[in-house]
Amino acid sequence: MSTGETLVFVLVIGARFVLPLLIPIFPLPAILACLVVDAADQTIFQAMGYDPPGYQGYAKAMDVYYLAMAYLAILRNWASVPAYQVGRFLYFYRLVGVVAFELSQTRALLLIFPNTFEYFFIAYEAIRSRWRTVRWQLTWWIGVAAFIWIFIKLPQEWWIHVAKLDFTDFIRDNSWAGPTIVILLLIAFGVFWVWGRPRLLPADHGWRFRADPLPEPVATAAQQDREYAEYGAVWSTNTLEKVVLLGLLSVIFGQTLPGFHGSNLQLFVGVAIVVVINAAFSLALARRARTVESTAVAFLARMAGNVVLVVVAAWLLPTSDADISVGATLFFLTMISLLTTLHDRWQPVVAYRARLATTDGEPGATAAPASP
Known part of the structure; x- marks a missing residue:
């Protein structure tokens, strides 16, 4: 692959990873940009006469990834319950x-x-x-x-x-x-x-x-943590949703990404355990008012913690090296860390809105008119 082809390949992959991160901030422009890149990536590679090995698997994973980011964005942004x-x-x-x-x-x-x-x-x-x-x-x-x-x-x-x-x-x-x-x-x-x-x-x-803008009572990470600490629990529908979300996403990634050859059930259970441990750790920090305002720093800290967790688990419970490659492991841990960090940040926002709508009614809600 020439230098020019390498540059184009890196730009396409970078766009597919970075653009979904903008969906919570610029929802409509960012998801439309994701659609365009998704539709054009193979055409770009074919025009260069180069088909990256294993790219189809990663492309499917990136499709699932940007829709997951869109789902997390609705937790943060959608005022309509x-x-x-x-x-x-x-x-x-x-x-x-x-x-x-x-x-x-x-x-x-x-x-x-x-x-x-x-x-x-x-x-x-x-x-x-x-x-x-x-x-x-x-x-x-x-x-x-x-x-x-x-x-x-x-x-x-x-x-x-x-x-x-x-x-x-x-x-x-x-x-x-x-x-x-x-x-x-x-x-x-x-x-x-x-x-x-x-x-x-x-x-x-x-x-x-x-x-x-977020509602004033849950506008900052500290306020979101207080909401989580007051109403959250490890064994809850919130944790169950994260287990289902990350478990099913991981099964899809396991089917599409090269480097993973393990059992889907084992993968789901392993991811579920990591998610529950993450939920317990997040709730403990929230109740102790130890908030990290920066989402990026919170993600990196959770990523480091999950890497340590997996290394310790691999040492205590050794498995076949053929089950999953280091690259696939890091991919899974990155997705789990990113999505659980954002879910923990923004689930208190939608919970606050739902509670407000239940107790007071949504401001401005009226009977459904015939047109938008």
């Missing part, structure tokens, strides 16, 4: 489907478990850029998700995973397709401009693409 509830269901529903597909290689499962969460996330953030999302209740957000599921994702999943058609090849092989798509898009835009735009509710504020 009903929208969060719908988003959480859609994310875990898709995650279960991806695990089932990776274990069975039955492509129809991806049609049954479509990736509705990604487009629902985009829809919510597009709406939030101009309107207060707390004005709509649960039934309205379910309607948004149902529309995306039925009319957007099901046709797309069928096209990609059942019919196994490639959009670029289809356009190239059918000269009528490109002009037809352009005409249909123009018609759709014209219908929206003439009929839909006048029926939109007046915008609540100017364009907002940066995440909104």
Whole structure:
């Protein structure tokens, strides 16, 4: 591989890792950028005439990674508790489907478990850029998700995973397709401009693409830790969610990443143990008011602790060296450390919002209107 090819490869990999970190801060621009890079990476490598060995596995892992970051972003950012509830269901529903597909290689499962969460996330953030999302209740957000599921994702999943058609090849092989798509898009835009735009509710504020500020009572890491210390517990639905999240993600990574040849059950159980230990350690620190304000420092500290934990476990419970490589181990530990750190930081935010909505009602919540 030449120097230029190496540089392009590093830039693509760097973009796939760094861009998802921006989703909690700039939700809509960052996830759209992730979509573009995801769609373009293979085309870029093919244009260079280079197919990185093992890249397909890492590419699948990066897809799962950026959607996990999007899920964590909704914990931090989404003021609408009903929208969060719908988003959480859609994310875990898709995650279960991806695990089932990776274990069975039955492509129809991806049609049954479509990736509705990604487009629902985009829809919510597009709406939030101009309107207060707390004005709509649960039934309205379910309607948004149902529309995306039925009319957007099901046709797309069928096209990609059942019919196994490639959009670029289809356009190239059918000269009528490109002009037809352009005409249909123009018609759709014209219908929206003439009929839909006048029926939109007046915008609540100017364009907002940066995440909104956190609620004042949970705006800092110290306040989030106090919330966690007061209402959190090691054996809780919060810990169970982290176990399911990290366990299923790790099973997917184990199926796609080179260097891992162990049992999926052993991997899930091992990750669950690490997550529970991390939860106990985080809760103990929160109750002792030992807060690290910097998320980056908190992540590095947790990463170091998890590395020590795995080294000690390997010494006490030696296993075959062929089960998992050092590179794969570090990848798993990095993902676990990053995602659990962010989950512990932001879960108290959504818990605070949910408690506020239960006791006082969401400010500004009204009956669901007919249009956004």
